[in-house]
Amino acid sequence: MFIFFVTSIQTMGTAERKAKEKEELKNLILQAARKLFAENGIEQTTIRNIAQEIEYSVGTVYVYFKDKNEILHHLHIQGFKQLGGDMRVLASVDDPMERLRALGRVYLRFAIENPDMYELMFSMKAPMEFLETLHNQEWNEGKATFDFLRTTVNQCMEKGHFKGHELEALSFTIWSATHGMASLHINQRIKGVNLCGPETMLDRAYDELVMLINRA
Amino acid sequence: MFIFFVTSIQTMGTAERKAKEKEELKNLILQAARKLFAENGIEQTTIRNIAQEIEYSVGTVYVYFKDKNEILHHLHIQGFKQLGGDMRVLASVDDPMERLRALGRVYLRFAIENPDMYELMFSMKAPMEFLETLHNQEWNEGKATFDFLRTTVNQCMEKGHFKGHELEALSFTIWSATHGMASLHINQRIKGVNLCGPETMLDRAYDELVMLINRA
DNA sequence: AAAGAAAATGAACATCGTTCAATATCTACA
DNA sequence: TGTAGATATTGAACGATGTTCATTTTCTTT
Structure with missing residues (x-):
């Protein structure tokens, strides 16, 4: 598909x-x-800021990236790599129920410690808009992350939990619940609704979710 | 605090x-x-668009609103009034568990049918930033909406449900789960994760949440 | 050393939210 | 009714943003 016009033996080295x-x-x-x-x-953060930070001109940034959405999309991928790394630590947990409970805590910690990154990964339009400009491109990062959760839930089912539940839908529900806590926290929607601090509320709320899950 | 200089009897009428x-x-x-x-x-939607729509100049908009955040905050209140109206319909449902289940469906329907309004109410920074500029102002809209949910959950508890759960935290967990579904749907994070359509997934996922709740 | 290719530049454009001196309109009173 | 003062409206202008592209600079090859 790609054709290189090689004019000398050494050319390939410099290329x-x-x-x-x-x-x-x-x-x-x-x-x-x-x-x-x-x-x-x-x-x-503006393109001009980024250019200034690396001591290049604005135009140079646009030589390497089509637009700001592409930059945001790349960072969105980096975020998923980090979250994926955090999650893989739990692969050593044998009991799937225990792993499932720990998974949410890892997920929530990531969201609290990297709020901007989390928003980029799960809320902002920019990275998904860039994805749409590519043809036939799917959201592989989200898929991979969700797969980890779904696999864990599946193993829980194989051990007799979640009888009467659907794997796909239940996994999504658990993801939604955890994402919802992260989202409301990051977007400052907890403030004023309760008396205790927002992070305390997150921990207590996740404990409630765990109680619901343990019962099933 | 406010002093009006009244210069004649008729002045008050025109004022x-x-x-x-x-x-x-x-x-x-x-x-x-x-x-x-x-x-x-x-x-x-820009300020210039709004000005053009009502056939006034840009400056006029800024006579009536301090900035764009104030406009967004007002619309955010309107959204809560609409959602509140949708929710109050359920006041006639006697069984609190049935009301709780229906509450989530009303909430999700509102989010799906008014995605921009929902984002304004539960995700965007703008209305909360405006709230912070005001002195000692709390997020009364969010509080009132959450109160409706908490009251319902409380009535469920009084009927013997949710033993061992904390009212405040459990209510927040249920809100989070529903909000999470709405958020992931609106921000297009369901696409690619599952095979069926996103709206079907929302219904199925909410059914799973209901199953978890029913057990408790 | 020179020609051609590649990389880097930054002024310029359109658009955004926002401001404010200038203008237009209306009100109150002689 | 006419006029001064209050009030309402205007839109050009400002700074900042993402983006483009003709120009300049740097590098590579012969």
Whole structure:
């Protein structure tokens, strides 16, 4: 599919080096973007800020990324890699019910510690809009994360839990409940609704969910 | 605190009329904003659009509203009034468990039918940021809505359900689960995760939640 | 060393929310 | 009824944003 016009034996060496340099700069942009996100939030981070951070011009950023959505999409993938890593730690937990309960706590901790990243992954339009510009591209990151949950729920079922429930729908319900807590917390919708601190409320609420799940 | 300099007997009449006219124009702006929201979405709706819709200048909008956040906050209140009205219909349902189950369906239907309004009410920063600019102002809209849920859950407890659960935390958990479904649906995070249509998935997932609740 | 390819630049454009001096309209009273 | 003062409305202008692209700079090959 790709045709390279090779004009000499040495050309291939420099071409590889150039490709590596391009990749490095691309990563440098993403790294700067992520740093500025963590420092000032996504909304406050502009293309000009990113360019200034890596000491390149604005136009250069657009040489390496089609638009801001593509940058956000790449960071959204990085976020899923981090969350995936956090979740894989639980692979060592043998009892599926215990793993399921721990999974939600890992998920919630990730959301609380990386609120901007979480919003990018599960709320913002930008990364999904970029996904739509690609043809036939599916949301593999979300799929993989959900698969981990579904597999765990399935193992719970095999052990006799969740009788009468549907695997797919129940997994989605559990995801929804946990995501809902994270979402309401990040979007500051807990404030004013209860008396205790929002993080305490999250822990208590998750305990309630666990109680509901344990019964089934 | 407010001092009116009244210069004649008739002054009060015209002052009232003026106040009413101001109120009417304010409502006209909100009405136009809401119409444009429904037509083109919140993100695509600009102050200039709103001004053009009501055939006033841009500056006029800023005479009646401090900034865009204030407009969004007013519409966010309107949304809660509508949702509150939808929910109050269920006051006639005697059995609290039945009312609780129906409450979630009403909530989900509202979210699906008014996605932009829902986002404004439960996700966007703007209305909460405006709330913070006010002095000592709490999120009364959210409180009132949550109270309806908490009251219902409390009545369920009085009938012997949810033994061992905490009222406040369990209510929040149920809200989270339902909100999570709405949020994932509106933010297009269901696509690609499952095979069936997203709305079918929502119904199935809510049924699973109901099963969990019924057991407790 | 020079020509051609590749990379980097930053001024310029359209649009956004927002401001405010200037203008237009209306009100109250002689 | 006419006029001064209050009130309401205007829209050009500002700064910031994402984005584009003709131009310039740098690198590569011969």
